[in-house]
Every structure is written in C-alpha cells, then in structure tokens.
Amino acid sequence: MTEDAASRPEARAPRGFADRRGRDLVAxxxxxxxxxxxxxxxxxxxxxxxxxxxxDALGKFLPDADRPNEGVFALQDDDDQWMALRYDLTAPxxxxxxxxxxxxxxxxxxYAFGPVWRNEKPGPGRFREFVxxxxxxxxxxxxxxxxxxxxxxxxxxxxAGLAAGQAVIRVSNRxxxxxxxxxGGVTDPIQKLTALRAIDKFDRLGWEGVSxxxxxxxxxxxxxxxxxxxxxKAVAATIEAFLASAxxxxxxxxxxxxxxxxxxxxxxxGESALEELAAIDRALTAMRVGEDAVRxxxxxxxxxxxxxxxxxxxxxxxxxIDEKGRAVRFGSIGGGGRYDDLVARFTGERLPATGxxxxxxxxxxxxxxxxxxDEDAVRGPxxxxxxxQDDMQHYLDxxxxxxxxxxxxxLYLGRAGMKAQMKYADRRGAPAAVILGGDEIAAGQVxxxxxxxxxxxxxxxxxxxxxxxxxxxxxxxxxxxxxxTVRAIVDAARTAS
Amino acid sequence: MTEDAASRPEARAPRGFADRRGRDLVAxxxxxxxxxxxxxxxxxxxxxxxxxxxxDALGKFLPDADRPNEGVFALQDDDDQWMALRYDLTAPxxxxxxxxxxxxxxxxxxYAFGPVWRNEKPGPGRFREFVxxxxxxxxxxxxxxxxxxxxxxxxxxxxAGLAAGQAVIRVSNRxxxxxxxxxGGVTDPIQKLTALRAIDKFDRLGWEGVSxxxxxxxxxxxxxxxxxxxxxKAVAATIEAFLASAxxxxxxxxxxxxxxxxxxxxxxxGESALEELAAIDRALTAMRVGEDAVRxxxxxxxxxxxxxxxxxxxxxxxxxIDEKGRAVRFGSIGGGGRYDDLVARFTGERLPATGxxxxxxxxxxxxxxxxxxDEDAVRGPxxxxxxxQDDMQHYLDxxxxxxxxxxxxxLYLGRAGMKAQMKYADRRGAPAAVILGGDEIAAGQVxxxxxxxxxxxxxxxxxxxxxxxxxxxxxxxxxxxxxxTVRAIVDAARTAS
Numbered sequence: 005m006t007e008d009a010a011s012r013p014e015a016r017a018p019r020g021f022a023d024r025r026g027r028d029l030v031a032x033x034x035x036x037x038x039x040x041x042x043x044x045x046x047x048x049x050x051x052x053x054x055x056x057x058x059x060d061a062l063g064k065f066l067p068d069a070d071r072p073n074e075g076v077f078a079l080q081d082d083d084d085q086w087m088a089l090r091y092d093l094t095a096p097x098x099x100x101x102x103x104x105x106x107x108x109x110x111x112x113x114x115y116a117f118g119p120v121w122r123n124e125k126p127g128p129g130r131f132r133e134f135v136x137x138x139x140x141x142x143x144x145x146x147x148x149x150x151x152x153x154x155x156x157x158x159x160x161x162x163x164a165g166l167a168a169g170q171a172v173i174r175v176s177n178r179x180x181x182x183x184x185x186x187x188g189g190v191t192d193p194i195q196k197l198t199a200l201r202a203i204d205k206f207d208r209l210g211w212e213g214v215s216x217x218x219x220x221x222x223x224x225x226x227x228x229x230x231x232x233x234x235x236x237k238a239v240a241a242t243i244e245a246f247l248a249s250a251x252x253x254x255x256x257x258x259x260x261x262x263x264x265x266x267x268x269x270x271x272x273x274g275e276s277a278l279e280e281l282a283a284i285d286r287a288l289t290a291m292r293v294g295e296d297a298v299r300x301x302x303x304x305x306x307x308x309x310x311x312x313x314x315x316x317x318x319x320x321x322x323x324x325i326d327e328k329g330r331a332v333r334f335g336s337i338g339g340g341g342r343y344d345d346l347v348a349r350f351t352g353e354r355l356p357a358t359g360x361x362x363x364x365x366x367x368x369x370x371x372x373x374x375x376x377x378d379e380d381a382v383r384g385p386x387x388x389x390x391x392x393q394d395d396m397q398h399y400l401d402x403x404x405x406x407x408x409x410x411x412x413x414x415l416y417l418g419r420a421g422m423k424a425q426m427k428y429a430d431r432r433g434a435p436a437a438v439i440l441g442g443d444e445i446a447a448g449q450v451x452x453x454x455x456x457x458x459x460x461x462x463x464x465x466x467x468x469x470x471x472x473x474x475x476x477x478x479x480x481x482x483x484x485x486x487x488x489t490v491r492a493i494v495d496a497a498r499t500a501s
Numbered sequence: 502m503t504e505d506a507a508s509r510p511e512a513r514a515p516r517g518f519a520d521r522r523g524r525d526l527v528a529x530x531x532x533x534x535x536x537x538x539x540x541x542x543x544x545x546x547x548x549x550x551x552x553x554x555x556x557d558a559l560g561k562f563l564p565d566a567d568r569p570n571e572g573v574f575a576l577q578d579d580d581d582q583w584m585a586l587r588y589d590l591t592a593p594x595x596x597x598x599x600x601x602x603x604x605x606x607x608x609x610x611x612y613a614f615g616p617v618w619r620n621e622k623p624g625p626g627r628f629r630e631f632v633x634x635x636x637x638x639x640x641x642x643x644x645x646x647x648x649x650x651x652x653x654x655x656x657x658x659x660x661a662g663l664a665a666g667q668a669v670i671r672v673s674n675r676x677x678x679x680x681x682x683x684x685g686g687v688t689d690p691i692q693k694l695t696a697l698r699a700i701d702k703f704d705r706l707g708w709e710g711v712s713x714x715x716x717x718x719x720x721x722x723x724x725x726x727x728x729x730x731x732x733x734k735a736v737a738a739t740i741e742a743f744l745a746s747a748x749x750x751x752x753x754x755x756x757x758x759x760x761x762x763x764x765x766x767x768x769x770x771g772e773s774a775l776e777e778l779a780a781i782d783r784a785l786t787a788m789r790v791g792e793d794a795v796r797x798x799x800x801x802x803x804x805x806x807x808x809x810x811x812x813x814x815x816x817x818x819x820x821x822i823d824e825k826g827r828a829v830r831f832g833s834i835g836g837g838g839r840y841d842d843l844v845a846r847f848t849g850e851r852l853p854a855t856g857x858x859x860x861x862x863x864x865x866x867x868x869x870x871x872x873x874x875d876e877d878a879v880r881g882p883x884x885x886x887x888x889x890q891d892d893m894q895h896y897l898d899x900x901x902x903x904x905x906x907x908x909x910x911x912l913y914l915g916r917a918g919m920k921a922q923m924k925y926a927d928r929r930g931a932p933a934a935v936i937l938g939g940d941e942i943a944a945g946q947v948x949x950x951x952x953x954x955x956x957x958x959x960x961x962x963x964x965x966x967x968x969x970x971x972x973x974x975x976x977x978x979x980x981x982x983x984x985x986t987v988r989a990i991v992d993a994a995r996t997a998s
Contacts, residue, residue, distance in 0.1 A: 013557035015599035015847040018584050021551030023597055025611075029547045045904050047882035047911025047929075050526045054518030054630050055552070055586075055616060060510035079576045082620075087515050089552075100520055102512035109928040111915050114522075119552060123579075133551050144914040148893065152914070290897045350512040385544035396645065400787045407542050414544025417641040417649070418608050431606045432544075 020126025021133055032368045036117050036137060038163040043115040043139050046156045051114040053096040055121075059086035061099045063349065077123045089121040093138040094310075094346070094359065101142045101357070102350035111143035117364065134366075138340075140359030142347065147280050150314045150342060150358050151287030157318060157338075157360045158297050165371045168294075170322040171337075174301035177281055178311050178341070180246075180264070183274020188239035198233035199243075200305050206247050214247065215240060242269045246302040253299075257285045260300040280313060306339055313342035316360055324373035334370040338362025383497070384433035385412035386490055389425050391441055398440050402450070402486060406438075409487045411494060413438075429455060435497045436490050448483050452490060456497045517623025518630055529865045533614050533634060535660040540612040540636050543653045548611040550593040552618075556583035558596045560846065574620045586618040590635040591807075591843070591856065598639045598854070599847035608640035614861065631863075635837075637856030639844065644777050647811045647839060647855045648784030654815060654835075654857045655794050662868045666793060667819040668834075673801035674778055675808050675838070677743075677761070680771020685736035695730035696740075697802050703744050711744065712737060739766045743799040750796075754782045757797040777810060803836055810839035813857055821870035831867040835859025880994070881930035882909035883987055886922050888938055895937050899947070899983060903935075906984045908991060910935075927952060932994045933987050945980050949987060953994045 017023055024032075040050070059078055078088035090096050093116045101112060117137040126132050139156060141149045154173055161171050185196055202217035209217075216222035218240045221232035235243075245267030249260045261282055264270075270278065281300060288298055306315040320334040340360035347355035388403045390396075399415055406413035416425045429437045439451040458477040481489040514520055521529075537547070556575055575585035587593050590613045598609060614634040623629050636653060638646045651670055658668050682693055699714035706714075713719035715737045718729035732740075742764030746757045758779055761767075767775065778797060785795055803812040817831040837857035844852035885900045887893075896912055903910035913922045926934045936948040955974040978986040 009849055012847055012849060013555070015558065015596050016555070017551055017596070017600070018553045018555055018578065018582075019580070021553055023551070023601075024549045026546045026548075029549050033547070045882075045907070045909045047884075047909055049523045049881075050530070051523075052521045052526050054514055054520070055618070056515045056518055056630075058510070058513070058515055061512065077576060079574060081515065083516070085515075099512050099514070103514070104520075109925050113911065121552070133553075141914065145916070146914050148912070149914045152912070287893065287897070290894045291901060350509055352506055352509060384546075385542075387544075396784065397787045400784070404788060410542070412542045412544060414610065415645065415649070417638065417643050417646045419642075428606050 039160040048113040048115040056087040098346040115139040135364040138361040142357040145356035147283035148287045176304040177277035179277035183271040187271030250301045250303045311341040312344045315341035387429035387434045388438045536657040545610040545612040553584040595843040612636040632861040635858040639854040642853035644780035645784045671798040674774035676774035680768040684768030747798045747800045808838040809841045812838035819871045884926035884931045885935045
C-alpha cells in the first residue's frame with residue numbers, strides 16, 4: 005500500500021482548522037457542560053440542528069455561478085440547491101422555529117452549542133471553525149425575557165469559572181440611536197454609519213476626537229484626514245451625554261437611564277427604548293442581579309444588522325498576561341440582543357425573539373490565561389510498565405484494579421525498554437508509574453514511582469527534607485496496597501496543584 | 502423587513518439533515534459522556550480535529566472538475582485546494598498522527614466523537630450527518646492493543662446502558678481469508694469478492710445455498726441465476742468449517758480457534774492470523790472478558806478496504822419492537838479492526854494502529870426502543886404561572902428559589918391566560934406548576950399542581966383512592982414550604998418512572 009514519495013499526500017490540516025487535544029479540549033467541554041447545566045436549570049431545552057442550511061435560509065444571496073459568495077462554505081447539492089455550513093446558531097434557530105412553530109411550546113426556550121464555520125481569511129488565532137454556545141427565547145416580547153437571558157448569561161459565566169467582578173454585561177437598546185437620528189433629522193444611512201463608527205472610537209480618541217468625527221472631520225497625527233458625519237449640534241450633544249453616562253462607572257442602571265432621559269432629543273422611538281430598558285432594569289433588580297454585573301451603556305453598538313431592540317455585550321474584566329509579558333484585557337467574549345424580525349423572513353409574521361451567544365474557545369483561553377483553567381482536567385493516566393510477556397497477567401490485573409477504583413490507568417503497549425517507558429509516562433503527564441518486575445512479583449510487592457514528586461525534585465521546586473521524606477520519588481508497597489498507595493499520590497498531586 | 506410571500510425563503514432543513522431536540526439529544530449526550538468516562542479511565546485522551554480535511558488526505562481522488570466525486574461533501578478552497586467534510590473519524594486520525602508523530606507519546610491512544618458527513622441519497626432513517634464515537638491506539642503492533650480496544654468497547658457499551666448479554670463483539674482476522682485464498686490458489690480479485698459475498702449470505706441461505714454460490718452458481722426461487730465463485734473444493738471445505746464454528750454458539754474462543762486450525766489449508770498467512778487471534782484471546786482472558794461478551798467468528802468480513810489484521814463487529818442482541826409490532830434485531834452498531842497501512846499513506850512508513858467505532862444515534866435509538874433509555878433526562882422544568890405584572894417579584898422569587906435548590910424552573914413569559922399557561926406547562930413535560938395568585942400571596946401560601954398525578958388521573962392509569970389521597974392533583978402549602986413541596990413531587994415522579 006505504501007506509495008511513492010511523490011504520490012503521497014501531505015499530512016496537514018486545512019488552513020484555519022485546528023486540531024485540539026487533551027487539556028484544552030477537556031477544559032472546553034467542562035465549560036460547556038457547566039453552562040449547559042445552568043441553562044437547563046433555567047428551563048432552556050437543548051437543540052441540535054444540522055451543520056448545513058439551505059443558503060436562502062441563512063439569508064445569503066448566492067449568485068447563480070460556480071463560486072459561492074464570501075463568508076460561508078457553500079456547495080450545490082445534487083438537486084442543484086445551494087447549501088452552506090451555518091455561520092452562527094441564530095439563523096438555524098430562526099429556520100427551525102419558523103418550520104415547526106405550530107408544534108412548539110410558546111414561548112420556546114432553547115440552548116445550543118456546536119461548531120460554526122466562517123469562510124474568512126485564516127490567520128494566527130483566527131480560525132474558520134469555532135464553537136459557540138447560545139441561548140434564546142422565541143415568542144416573548146416581554147422585557148423580562150431579555151432580563152432573563154442577561155441574568156442567565158451572568159450565572160452561566162460564573163459557572164464557567166469567572167468570579168464576581170471578572171465580567172460585566174453591558175446593555176443598551178438599538179432604538180436609542182434610531183430615535184435620536186430620527187428626531188435629529190439624520191436619515192442618510194452613510195451618515196448614520198459614520199456617526200456610529202465615530203462613537204465606537206471613544207475609548208481611543210476621547211470626546212475631543214469623537215466630536216470632530218461627528219462634526220466636519222478630523223486630521224490625525226499622521227496627517228490623514230477623516231471626513232466627519234456632520235450631524236446636527238443637538239444630536240452631537242445627546243451623544244456626548246451618552247458617552248459621559250457610559251464612562252461614569254459609579255452610575256447605577258437607573259441613574260444611567262436618568263442621564264439619558266435628561267439629555268433629551270430621543271424622539272418617540274428613543275423614549276420607547278428607554279421604557280424597555282427601565283422594564284429590563286426592574287426585572288434584573290427583582291432577580292437580584294447586581295449593578296456591577298450588568299450595566300447600561302448607551303454606546304454599545306452590536307454589529308449585526310438583525311437586532312431590533314435591546315442589545316447585550318459581555319466583556320471580560322480580568323487582565324491576563326500575553327506572551328510578551330504585557331497586561332491584556334480580553335474584551336468582548338459574547339453578546340446578543342432582541343431580534344424580532346428574523347423568523348418573519350420565513351413566515352411573514354413577526355415573532356419576537358431574544359438571545360445571548362458566547363465563544364467557547366475564546367472564554368476557555370481567557371480563563372486559562374487568567375490562571376482559572378481547570379487544572380484537574382490535565383492529569384494523564386497512571387502507567388503500568390511492561391517488562392516480560394510472561395508477566396502480562398500481573399500487569400493487566402494491576403491496571404484493571406486501578407480502573408475499577410476509578411483511577412485512570414493504562415498499560416504501556418509499545419515495544420521499548422524501561423527507560424523509554426518512564427519517558428513515555430512523563431510525556432503522558434502520568435502522576436505515577438507502577439513497576440511489577442520479576443523481583444516485586446516474587447516478593448508480593450509493587451514499586452510505585454511518584455512522578456510528580458520526581459518532577460518537583462528535578463525542577464528544584466523543593467529541597468525541603470521533610471517534604472522529600474513525606475513524598476519520596478519512589479516507594480515499595482505490598483501488592484495488596486497498590487490502589488491505596490497510588491490513590492495517595494494522585495490525591496497529593498491534586499491538592500498541590 | 503417582512504418580504505413579499507413570493508420572495509420569502511421556505512423554512513426547511515436540507516435533505517438528510519435532522520433537527521434533534523430535548524429528550525433524544527439529552528439521552529445521546531449522556532451516552533457519549535458515559536462512554537467518554539470509560540475511555541478516559543483506560544488512558545485514551547480526547548482529540549478533536551476539524552470538520553474539513555484536504556480531499557487527498559481523505560484518500561479520495563477528486564477529478565479536476567466542478568463536480569466533486571460522490572460520497573463526500575467537497576468544495577474548493579480559495580487557494581484551489583479541494584477540501585471535504587470528514588466521512589469518518591479514522592482518516593482524520595491517520596492524518597493527525599502522520600503530521601505530529603514526532604511530538605506524540607508512543608503508542609498514542611485517543612478517543613473522539615462528533616458528526617461525520619456522507620454525501621449519499623437520504624431516506625427515511627438514513628441521514629447524511631450522524632455522530633460517531635471512536636477509540637484508537639496508534640503505534641502498537643501488540644495483540645494486547647487489539648484486546649484492549651475490544652475489552653474497553655465492551656465496558657463502554659455497558660456504561661452506555663447495555664446489560665450483560667445484550668451485546669456481543671465478534672472478532673476475526675482479515676488474514677484468515679487472505680491465507681486461505683492464497684494457499685488455495687484463488688488469486689482473482691473478482692473471484693475472492695464473489696466468495697466473500699457468498700459467505701455473507703449464510704444467515705439467509707444456509708450452507709446449502711452458500712456452497713452453490715462458492716461452486717458453479719445458484720438458481721433462486723424466482724428463477725434468477727447467480728454465477729458462483731468456483732473456488733477449489735478444499736477452499737470450500739475450509740469455509741464450511743468456518744461457518745460451522747461460527748454457527749456453534751457453545752464454542753469458547755479457544756475452541757473456535759481449534760476448529761479453524763483443524764480445518765487446515767490456511768497457509769502461512771492464515772496461520773499467523775490464528776496466532777494473533779490466540780494472543781488476543783489470552784489477553785482477553787487475562788482481562789476477565791467473558792466468552793459470551795467476545796466471541797471469535799471467522800465469517801466476520803468488515804467492508805472497509807483498509808483493515809490489515811484483526812477485525813471486530815459489535816452486534817446488539819436485544820430484541821426491540823418496531824412500529825408494526827414486530828420483533829426486530831438491531832444487529833451491528835459498530836466495529837473496527839487493525840489498520841497498519843493507513844498512516845503510511847502519508848509517511849511511507851508502516852505505523853500499526855487498531856480501533857473501534859460505533860454510531861451514537863443508532864445505539865441510543867436501540868436503547869430507547871429496548872426501554873433502556875434515560876427517562877430521567879426527559880423531565881421539563883417546573884413552570885411558575887404569571888398572572889399580574891405587579892406580582893412579578895413574587896414569581897421571580899419562586900423561580901429563583903427552586904433553581905437555587907437545583908430544581909429546573911422557569912417563568913411563563915408569553916402573554917396568554919391561566920388555561921393556556923397550564924397547557925404550556927403540560928407540553929413542556931413539567932412535573933409541577935406553581936400558582937401564586939393574589940389570594941395565595943395575601944395568605945402567605947402557594948398552590949402547587951402535581952401535573953404527573955394529573956396526567957395519571959386523566960389517563961385513567963390509577964383510580965386507587967389511597968393513591969389519590971397521597972398524590973392529589975393540587976395542594977396548597979405555606980409559601981415557606983414551596984421548595985420542599987415541589988421536591989416531593991419531582992422525587993415521586995422520578996421514582997414512579
């Protein structure tokens with residue numbers, strides 16, 4: 005079967021697709037498991053739709069050509085219909101809800117997790133396949149439904165491993181700017197977009213820079229000139245009040261709403277947005293959601309077109325150290341909002357919906373970088389060393405006793421000698437190696453190497469003599485005490501980590 | 502955003518792709534979770550490769566044309582390379598092992614689960630996306646590695662919910678027939694294939710029919726003539742002995758091997774296959790794997806080309822009732838074997854490997870059909886009924902108390918009245934509904950409807966007066982006893998099911 009070197013395929017994963025193993029994968033799965041438990045306790049049922057949707061259902065309009073459009077992985081089925089891999093979990097939910105609405109409990113709460121695919125240019129840390137975890141309520145127009153999603157997201161993030169104060173969910177309402185622009189006579193879509201982009205630069209440029217971009221335009225230090233949005237002065241004044249309220253971390257949710265109301269100029273649409281936010285605040289407060297955990301921030305502008313009301317953004321506040329030793333804020337790890345028109349694309353009838361989504365790998369790597377990863381998840385199995393084929397029964401008995409006691413264990417199954425086997429055990433992250441040589445077997449004994457102690461000694465982590473006496477690198481025990489001895493080592497390793 | 506009816510997309514899942522919800526999905530996830538725990542205890546680490554592989558890595562040879570070949574979902578990346586969605590979990594493992602072999606512990610044990618995609622004609626119960634769960638050891642040529650995979654598969658199937666005696670793993674070795682054909686002078690590939698197909702019909706035709714198909718040919722009852730394989734008499738005699746040993750359920754593994762050895766005519770290749778099977782038997786016996794759980798059956802012929810030695814097939818023995826009330830055997834739910842050449846496709850160097858794979862949905866539906874499903878998984882949340890916006894705080898407190906006690910609970914968030922809310926709770930599979938009307942709140946009480954009791958009464962399942970007294974459909978409790986009262990109902994429902 006071996007082919008010529010020239011005709012052999014190269015072993016490589018496609019660009020932008022990652023292989024994930026052991027430690028990272030186990031941590032991600034536990035994270036999803038813990039969040040799922042929260043979501044189920046809140047009455048959200050699991051849903052799994054297929055990887056493909058018809059392209060028209062995804063809201064992409066494919067040209068009738070060989071090359072499907074950018075952004076999605078699309079192909080033509082044998083009945084000539086275009087299918088595409090889902091790029092998020094919201095579009096498939098909208099299709100599912102429209103398809104089966106008659107038979108679903110109303111409102112319908114569901115959570116989902118799984119890979120999504122984006123046909124974008126891959127790069128370092130930029131993948132074309134990643135796991136999202138979503139929760140949505142379809143069929144409720146109540147602000148309590150938004151509040152529930154927000155409160156549940158908070159509890160989910162805590163279950164994932166974030167301590168209080170390590171994350172904040174910022175909430176706003178799309179209709180605030182809609183109303184503001186409407187009342188201020190800003191109707192040109194390009195002008196609106198330019199204004200929103202200016203607001204988005206507040207962090208970097210401050211009010212001075214933003215006010216130029218809302219006005220005539222701004223000349224930056226490199227000499228580049230950016231044409232401004234040229235919005236009316238009254239509109240700019242309201243935006244300034246928005247930014248001030250967002251920047252003032254001491255304001256409660258109710259106080260933020262007061263500030264916005266005082267700024268005025270919101271028009272009927274903006275006022276109704278304020279009322280919705282006030283109702284969300286009442287529900288959040290009734291659910292005892294702290295002012296630190298969920299804040300109102302009128303500058304939150306979620307990119308997706310389809311939001312129609314409340315919008316949410318989850319931001320990590322914990323600082324982590326990057327590979328160059330610099331403190332880094334992780335920033336946004338998820339978001340969501342109300343999208344009352346998405347199901348109507350199929351049915352023509354408005355069906356209110358609201359939801360929250362976060363990136364699983366992104367949250368997991370933030371937790372890992374912040375030292376809040378699930379270290380217990382990384383231990384390899386105990387390795388039983390193999391010397392002679394004749395003693396296989398002894399090795400198999402040892403490995404099976406350990407497993408029956410709930411300790412992960414394996415037999416070395418290569419053909420290498422003792423030294424290579426110890427190296428293998430080390431590479432596996434094994435807490436211990438079990439040695440049953442001829443002498444041990446004859447004496448009814450077993451030698452157990454404490455590999456963690458060995459690693460600690462080798463790394464010079466401890467030279468404390470008492471510690472060495474308590475955790476020698478190697479101990480000989482009666483064969484009957486195999487499980488108890490190994491368990492003591494595994495437990496010590498767990499406590500120490 | 503609402504478009505004209507004519508321009509609206511139809512809400513439908515692509516052909517051959519299923520939406521899966523609640524009960525079935527939870528049962529499948531628990532199954533995978535339990536099997537994963539077993540595999541990790543045996544020292545297999547999790548691996549997740551991407552959905553796509555380069556087409557050449559999958560071993561498919563795509564024409565340089567618009568239409569990729571049958572069987573896989575393929576598309577051309579923007580650098581013109583063909584990529585295809587994985588059709589199993591073995592090909593990606595071979596690619597991964599070849600790519601990173603230098604850095605992996607050797608032997609390398611991994612398990613994996615996830616969707617695989619087949620671009621085949623969909624039909625009832627025939628999907629183009631389904632979940633597989635695999636475990637493989639790469640880099641060990643020891644028969645103990647095969648035995649370990651087989652023994653672990655047995656333990657995994659038990660953890661999934663199969664009782665002893667409900668499944669059997671049948672084991673054979675590809676090289677038995679290779680040796681037999683070689684020694685008997687059967688060299689024509691078509692002749693070999695015809696002979697193997699004849700053997701595969703033993704269940705239906707018995708030895709009489711098979712012997713005709715191994716000889717000149719066979720005229721069936723409808724008058725159709727099937728040309729035979731025309732193998733030499735000695736070869737046919739050995740095959741007869743194979744079939745007799747396979748059909749005799751009383752034979753131990755060692756006795757089956759004896760029968761095969763006595764039949765003779767296996768040649769050097771066949772003899773080495775027998776030796777491998779004997780070593781697998783010794784290891785299985787050393788691991789206390791029962792003769793009923795794993796049998797040798799020389800007629801096992803796995804379809805896949807790439808097997809080079811031992812082959813396994815897991816068969817469900819439990820009988821289930823189909824929708825027409827007939828007893829049905831589920832048959833094969835998985836299999837595997839040794840494939841020592843698959844990694845060599847990339848590297849040119851032989852790397853021994855062995856593994857086992859099963860279909861998750863298929864096993865889950867077998868368990869469900871056999872009444873061994875995970876009924877506990879299907880309960881909906883407790884539903885708190887909503888009457889007046891003014892009493893929202895009371896409802897939210899109740900729902901949050903229940904959740905904090907670990908009981909799944911939700912607030913009704915639609916806009917419908919009491920009757921529709923009770924219907925909603927019933928549709929959700931709620932064990933109980935919590936009623937906090939104005940009167941209850943004023944009196945410091947809560948009314949709790951036991952919906953299971955209500956369903957049982959409605960269905961006439963019980964008219965026992967004592968039972969009714971013990972589990973009335975509805976009870977009024979002091980508000981402080983909300984959690985205790987609901988818990989009693991949830992626990993009673995769990996015990997009864």
